[in-house]
Amino acid sequence: MPTIPRDASFDGSVSLLREGYDFIRNRCERLGSDVFRVRLLMQDTICMTGEDAARLFYDDRRLQRAHAAPRMLQKTLFGQGGVQGLDGAAHRQRKGLFLALLDEQGVAEMVRLGNAEWSAAIDDWQNRERIVLLQEMQLLLTRAACRWAAVPLAPDEAQQRCEQLAAMIDGAGGVAARHWQARRARKAAEDWAAGLIQQVRDGTLNVAADQPLAVVARHAELNGRPMELKIAAVELLNLLRPIVAVSRFVVYAVEELLTHPQWRKRLQESDALLEPFAQEVRRLYAFFPFVAARVKQDFEWNGYRFTQGTRVLLDLYGTNRDPRSWHEPQRFDPERFAHWNGSAFNFITQGGGDPASGHRCPGERLAIELLKASLCMLTRHMEYAVPAQDLRIDPSRMPAQPESQLVISDVRRVAQ
Ligand code: HEM
Structure with missing residues (x-):
């Protein structure tokens, strides 16, 4: 039986931090294989890319999630027990629980609240010289998300909660200060969230039963009991x-509108292109x-043996840019979706x-509807300038972002 090609390095962790998003794709190209082994974070790991690999990865008879996520991600991005x-x-x-809350009605309500915050933000931005869009979007969406979830926010609390939620995302792939900041943010945010759930459970915070905060507080586990508070x-x-x-998607959308200004007009005129x-x-x-x-039990795939307990990483970024699925994959071309085969x-x-x-x-x-609503706001309800700034994206930073976090200026509301 052939053996899975192995990356020559003793441990790939430093290269992963250095190469970031391109780590898996670089090695797949070098080794001429969609799958390879490497030692990562002290563990023998199998990395995979491409549509066939994704199909395997989501076969839950072969792979499972228990004990799979690296601890550094649990302590920052996900939390434990989720x-x-x-x-x-x-x-x-x-x-x-999630599917029920994020059904068509839940999405529509969240988009409605997002639009209201967007509109208030445009009024505010008109009076300001310089808007750091990533930060402002995070604040706007924190307010809207809390309102959607029936999570109460004191007037001066939005900024603090926004910084905590944003730090958990920003620190997910970070080391040193960025990682520790994310851990502290998670601890503080979990304490806050647990306090709210406790208040709903003991009746000191009154929330309608169908609101997300109440639904989470009362959601039953398989044993019929509510989830542990934590x-x-x-x-x-x-x-x-x-x-x-x-x-982050909104920031990238603004970057693409900047690079392809003809799309601004097209999006103004056509709902179908959003x-x-x-x-x-x-x-x-x-x-x-x-x-x-992690491999649930030993199996064979394309002649390779996968051994029980081995950690497996699926390349999301590289699969989206796989030339076997996408013509000229690096090119920004929304029209390609007219011919997309809709493969899952x-x-x-998003998995x-x-x-x-x-x-x-x-x-x-x-996520798609919030982004479409944001595109409407950006192209139909406001005008803005993008002053000179450092828009470079460091591919080794995870999650990536333009250095400047995208600054806009001269915001003006456009009357409809
Ligand atoms: C910002 C855009 C988003 C991105 C890039 C994103 C990406 C992802 C990815 C990559 C996964 C993991 C899939 C897997 O493990 O196979 C995931 C899972 C998840 N996402 Fe999102 N997501 C986004 C927005 C959202 C939103 C808006 C919500 C809810 C309000 C959400 C809630 C979740 C939950 C609860 C899971 C865990 C699902 C599970 O383990 O079954 N995500 N997301």
Whole structure:
């Protein structure tokens, strides 16, 4: 039986930090293989890229999530005990919570609240010289997400919660100061979320039963009992934090509008083009580079042996840019979505497969709709300038962002 090609380095962790998003793709190209072994974070790891690999990765008879996520991610991005690390019936039960809250009605309500915050922000930005868009979007979406979830925010609290939610995302792939800041932010945010859930449970905070905060507080586990307080807090943050993360897509959309100004006019005139533009932004800017699982039991795939317990990483970023699935994959071309085959495994910014039965993101439609609504705001409801700044994106920084976090100026509301 052939053996999986191995990366020659003793340990790839330093190269991963140096090469960032390109780490898996670089080695796949060098080794001429969609799969390779490497020692990463002190463990023998199999890395994979491409549509076929994604299909394998989301086969839950072969791969599982328990103990898969690196500890540094659990301590920052995900938290411990959340839906990301569950398998089988326990996962389906927990996932039901997210799917119910993020249904068509939930998405529409969140977009409505997002638009209201957007509109208020335009009024505010008109009076300011310089807007750091990433930060402003995070604040705007923190306010809207909390309102959507029925999470109360004191008038002076939004900035603090925004910084905590944003730090968990920003520190996910960070080391040193960025990592420790994310850990502190998670601890503070979990305490805050647990306090809110406790108040709902003991009746001191009155929230309608169908509101996300109440639904999380009362969601039953397989044993019929509510989630442990700490875990319910993790899940509440699993709703708020990723809504704030959509800010990154908005920033990238503004960058693409800057590079392709003809699209501004096209988006002004056509509702039908909003979705392909949003999709192309999401395809090119998958800001989580990979997802992790473990081999459930030994199996063979394409002649290679996968041994029980081995950690497997699926390349999200590289799969979205695989030339076998995407013609001229590095080119920004929203129109390519007119011909996309709709595969659940070749466009995996938010995971692959079926969100109901597997780990694919339950917030994908919400992310798309928030991005489309933001594109409407940017192209139809306001004008702005983009002053000279450093827009370079360091590919080794995870999550990536333009150095300047995208500054806009001269904001003016456009009357409709
Ligand atoms: C900003 C855009 C977003 C990106 C790039 C993103 C990306 C991802 C990725 C890569 C996964 C992991 C898939 C896997 O493990 O196979 C995931 C899972 C998840 N996402 Fe998102 N997501 C986004 C927005 C959202 C939103 C808006 C929500 C909810 C409000 C959300 C909630 C979740 C949850 C709860 C999971 C865990 C699902 C599970 O383990 O079954 N995400 N997301």
